[in-house]
Amino acid sequence: MRDIVKDYLDGLIPRRAFMKRMSQAGFGVAAAASALKSLEPLARAQSGQGARGQAQTSVNSPAGSLTTPFEGTGGELLAEQLRAAGVKFLFLGNGSGLGSLCDALLDRPDMQIILAIHEDHCVSIADGYSKASGKPGFVMFSRVGTPHATANMYNAMKDRSSLIITSDHAESDREGRDGLEDIDDWLETVEQFTKFRWVVREPERIPEWTMKAFKLATTMPGGPTYLRFPRDILYKKKVRAGIYPSGTFNIPMSLRPSPREVEQAARILLEAKSPLLNVGYEVTASGAVASVVQLAELLAIPVTQSTSWGADFPTTHPLFLRSSAWRYPETIDAYLNIGGTMEGSASDGGGRLRGAKIIHACVDAGHLGTAYPVHVALAANIKETATALVDAIKSMATSQRLTQIRESRLAAAEDFTKRMRESAESIARRQFDRVPLTxxxxxxxxxxxxxxxxxxxxxxxxxxxxxxxxxxxxxxxxxxxxxxxxxxxxxxxxxxxxxxxxxxxxxxxxxxxxxxxxxxxxxxxxxxxxxxxxxxxxxxxxxxxxxxxxxxxxxxxxxxxxxxxxxxxxxxxxxxxxxxxxxxxxxxxxxxxxxxxxxxxxxxxxxxxxxxxxxxxxxVERGQSGAEAWYPAYSVAKTRTRRV
Missing domain, CATH: 3.40.50.970 (Thiamin diphosphate (ThDP)-binding fold, Pyr/PP domains)
Structure with missing residues (x-):
């Protein structure tokens, strides 16, 4: 049923075909009709139609868009578009270029400013909020504060965090004159740290470009976007534009993997004697932890964790190898990296993957086959991929065979992880009374x-x-x-x-x-x-x-x-x-x-x-031998010839 619903919402099948396929799937006419009725509002929203099936239009917005007319200052347009996007917190730095937005926020008490006194913290606070909430974080600071913010913009880009980062910009009639707080190309300075960047030069297009920044930041693989607003367009009065509702830029990314590639990957895993599953940040980002656990448990595949901002597999699970991954005694003959990057020798574990069949699955297709050769590449949503692999494996083997495979591996994996944890804990507990602390x-x-x-x-x-x-x-x-x-x-x-x-x-x-x-x-x-x-x-x-x-x-x-x-x-x-x-x-x-x-x-x-x-x-202890407190000392005071 999930595939039928998705095809209908994606516009791939009409109403008649939906009813027919539901009937073929075993649903009665009444049940199919009820399901269709419940889906019709969603289908209309995705196709850009209103409640009566009429295309909705508004002033200064692309034809057919579902927008609401609004008139105000540029700052009010920005605030109203942020409100429509569901923004509750605005992570702001200090800067006079934010004045028009702050004027607008005085009349919008449902939106809360969180002020940081350093631009880099505006970004890190927004990043933590986005990671914990699953919602995009909105940031704005002074244009000249951009260089301060780039360290955590870089971190956010590496994590593909959904952040919309903005600042003011030189007035339109002063740009390009090497004036106060200005350089020739601000966008070039953040190109490596952003998924998209733009200077908004038309006040009536403030909602449009803001909507685009949200869409690109939140569409997987995500990443920070960066907008700059010239001060004069933020302060311009009586600007008329359309405000976009959030549904118009929420792009579902439940991309399913190729059935043919799934079948190849499933066969490799099913026939492997000693497979290994490696998880990465896309598992958490796509809400796929439970699906990946189901996949690992189906064949009792031991699991390792690649570099990630989350815990992408339960750390208490008997199949989780923790940092003992490359001490696992078995020879690896199949390696599934799901949701992580392949970092060459770092992922190879000192040659443990030589001779293994490599399967790499992630939604960020740019990572597939670029740093490490793979036998099967799956460019798709991680949750969809894990589910598809489970279904494919179950279709290829009897429940009896799956039970035999699972039981033969599970005992060995459980014994290994149990021994490694007990050993580490035993050694650590002997030193619990040390001063300073371990x-x-x-x-x-x-x-x-x-x-x-x-x-x-x-x-x-x-x-x-x-x-x-x-x-x-x-x-x-x-x-x-x-x-x-x-x-x-x-x-x-x-x-x-x-x-x-x-x-x-x-x-x-x-x-x-x-x-x-x-x-x-x-x-x-x-x-x-x-x-x-x-x-x-x-x-x-x-x-x-x-x-x-x-x-x-x-x-x-x-x-x-x-x-x-x-x-x-x-x-x-x-x-x-x-x-x-x-x-x-x-x-x-x-x-x-x-x-x-x-x-x-x-x-x-x-x-x-x-x-x-x-x-x-x-x-706490330093943990390294040697002259721990040594450093190349120098005293400016001792070099003086005058006591000044």
Whole structure:
């Protein structure tokens, strides 16, 4: 029935054919007629017709569009189009170019400004909101703030986040003169970080271009779009245009894979002796986790996780290999990458895939066969792909054969994952009483203090797996958001604000390294404090960039040989993060032992239940051997010849 309904809504079959196919599928005439009646409003909306089947038109809008006439300033047109798109929060920075929009918002109390004092945080807050809500995030800041925002625009593009990022632009009669806050080509500066970019030069087309930016940002594969509005068109009065309802730019992307390719992939998986399934960010983005779990369980295929901002498979599932993926003893003869990218040697696991038949499925066709050769490529929606593979496999094998395959593999996979987890936990628990804290102990106690359905926003590096293994991420359990696949630091604290705005009735905890926090994230605490955003921020403070050190030492160069790290030590000064939080009227405390973190988490939970954020500065081990506190010292004061 699903295929019949989709074909009807897509306009591929008329009413008569719908009734005929429903009858062939076993539905009675009355049931088919009832279904058709319920679908008719949706069909009319998708075809651009009104309730009586008449094409709807309005002033200054393309013929046949379902728009509502509106007259006002350019800023009012923008606000009205955002309202029609369902925008509740506007993530704004400070700038006089936003004045016309802010004037309009005074008369629209249903739309809430969330102000950030740095443009990069406008983007990270919107990104967290979009990831947690599944809705697009709208951003606007001063035109000259665009360079500040590009780090998190890059992160959003890597994650294909649905963001609409906007700014003002030079007045139409001053553009191109190298004037105040202007350069010749602003769009070129963000080309690599955006899916679409445009300068809106006609005030009556503000709704049209805004609608297009929403459509492109939300159509998978998504990605941030960027619009610039010259100040004079935002302030222009008595502009007449049509406002687009949200349904006119919501494009369903339930693209089904090719039946022929599905059959090939299903046969490979069915005949494989030791297949492996790898999941990526598109699984979460397309709401396909349950479908992928069903696929993995059907043949008891072990599962690995590629780089992703989400947990794309339940981390407590016996088929999930965690970071032990490439220690799995079986020789891999079939590899299904579903929803992730193929990153060459990074995905190859040191040659484990040599000789394996590769299947790659994702909606972003640009990733298929570009970084790694594949035997079968499936360019389609991930949920549709997983469902189609399950159906195809079931059609090719008897239930008895499927049971035999499943039982023969499941016991081995369960035994392996159980042994690996028990071993890791046993080693970690022996060190729980260390001072300073181990990453494992700190994470264990944080998890123990939280609600079962808390949201965890993390921005960890190489130490991440040690921490995250203590949090169960699954349906009905905790939800993971972060780290971005872009890996540009300075995202996590702002993103956690957006997550809490999207999920006010869930606990939200931000897990952040000290190095990442020092990438300009303290300003996000201002927004957190102003809007009473009750988040627990835990800084894993090892006074070091562990990830940088680990990568450099792995190259075996002079730094590794002499145990002298030129860049990574962050002590001297030892930053007082609790005092930084206090400057924004946020309470906090420093801990370094297991008993201290237990008590601190109780106070943090109480503070957030009372409606305020709380920061914990947790001193943790560095985890790297060598001269941990060494750095190439230099004192300007000692070079002076005058005491000035």
């Amino acid at each position: 990453w494992e102990c700190l994470s264990f106690e944080i998890n123990a203090a939280l609600d079962r359905d808390a949201y965890i926003v993390e921005e960890f590096g190489t130490e991440g797996p040690r921490s995250l293994q203590w949090f169960p991420f699954a349906e009905g359990e905790k939800t993971k958001i972060g780290r971005t696949t872009g890996y540009s630091l300075g995202w996590g604290v702002g993103a956690s604000i957006g997550v809490k705005l999207a999920r006010p009735d869930n606990q939200v905890v931000c897990l952040q390294g000290d190095g990442g926090f020092l990438f300009g994230q303290s300003e996000a605490l201002w927004t957190m404090s102003r809007y009473d955003v009750p988040i627990i921020v835990v800084i894993f403070n090892n006074r070091c960039y562990n990830e940088t050190r680990a990568r450099m030492y792995a190259q075996g160069g002079r730094q590794s040989e002499l145990k002298k790290d030129m860049l990574s030590y962050l002590g001297d000064p030892n930053v007082d993060f609790v005092s930084i939080a206090g400057a924004y009227n946020i309470k906090g405390e420093q801990v370094q032992s297991r008993e201290q973190i237990k008590a601190a988490m109780q106070r943090a939970v109480k503070a957030t239940r009372d409606g305020r954020p709380y920061l914990i500065d947790a001193l």
